[in-house]
Amino acid sequence: MTTTDERPARRGPRWNVDGRALRLWTISGLATTYLVAWWCFAPAPTTAPVADEPLPAPVPTATAAPIPPAVWWHDLPPSERPAIALPSGWVVTATKPGDGPTLKPVPIARRPPARRVRVRTRSS
């Protein structure tokens, strides 16, 4: 008697997915996982809102005054330079060569020691 294995006919895959589709599904799944994780664990933004969002208007205070435009004293014409009362020993120095007095280096004296120096006189 010839026996023949009669195996049941092999069932096909439940989802018939080829290799290309499998890669797409894998990439999509990883991207989704990444986005969900980012949404849950990313630190809160510490910088100012993005530039295209409107900035909140500054709250005016009682002492607030319009800020005048800043200008370097040396950039003013000499006739418009205001007189400045400097503390004793201070001088206005030059911002570029030939624009004013140049400070010379001042030797720095060492501070005297905190302990009082005592001399002892005696016969010797």
Add this chain to the structure above:
Amino acid sequence: MVELRAMGTTVTVHAPTLSVEGEAAAAAEVAAQFASAEARFSRFRPDSELAQLNRATAPFAASPAMMAALARAQAYVELTGGRFDPAVGGAMIAAGYDRAFAPGALDRATPAEAPPPARFADVTLDLARGLVARPPHVQLDLGGMIKGATADLAARHLPEIAALDAGGDAVLRGAGPEGDGWYVDVEDPADPTRTLITLRIRDRAVATSAANRRRWRRGDAWAHHLIDPATGAPAATDLAQVTIVAPSAERAEILAKAVFIAGARAGRALLANLSTIGAVLVDHHGDVELIGPLEVAPDA
């Protein structure tokens, strides 16, 4: 602060406005000044100019520095009425002070010998030709005067605020590191660990004479280095210690010695004519007398 040894004592340099390196460089200048003076004026170095002068048997051609020192010594002899006299070199040798002092080094079992009488007036100075004629019995000693003079000279190498202390003879430049003067402790001659009084000194010098340190045994008695020119023996005085504040260390050294030898009464009379000199006199009972312009520190 930098310490060095010179002229048988400890020399201390305080220059608080300098860096550590600057203070060390200044102290090196001070050391060179003391070494130069010691080489010329030491009584104990056979090759010194003073030793050669003390050996000379004919008029001696002295260096300008030696002539200047002898001329100043002559003026001090007159100023002190002879209480200071550099001709006591022979008397010092007779008392036993014939080598560099160290505690115990001069002790002898035999009593002191009779000193040869000598006066600086017996020495002839020819300032124009730089010649010194010394009688054989006169031995010169300029030790204290030269120590003071060298301190004055060496202090010129220091900044405006500095102190140079040569074993109790100190030059105090400026108003001290804190601007309120240099604080100078005057030692108690009866107990060197104690301070009798503290002076505040600016731009002046200070020197002290006493018989409590540089002394030695001769037989059953103590001898010391402060020789009374009138007797040729260690001075017997009612003062235990004299401290002088003067414009220079040389003058302070000379006057401290002269007042000590003179005693309290004659010392006061000597100082009465010297209005710029301050003095602290201590007697053998420990009583302290302040004379002339002195500023006592408030915490003393």
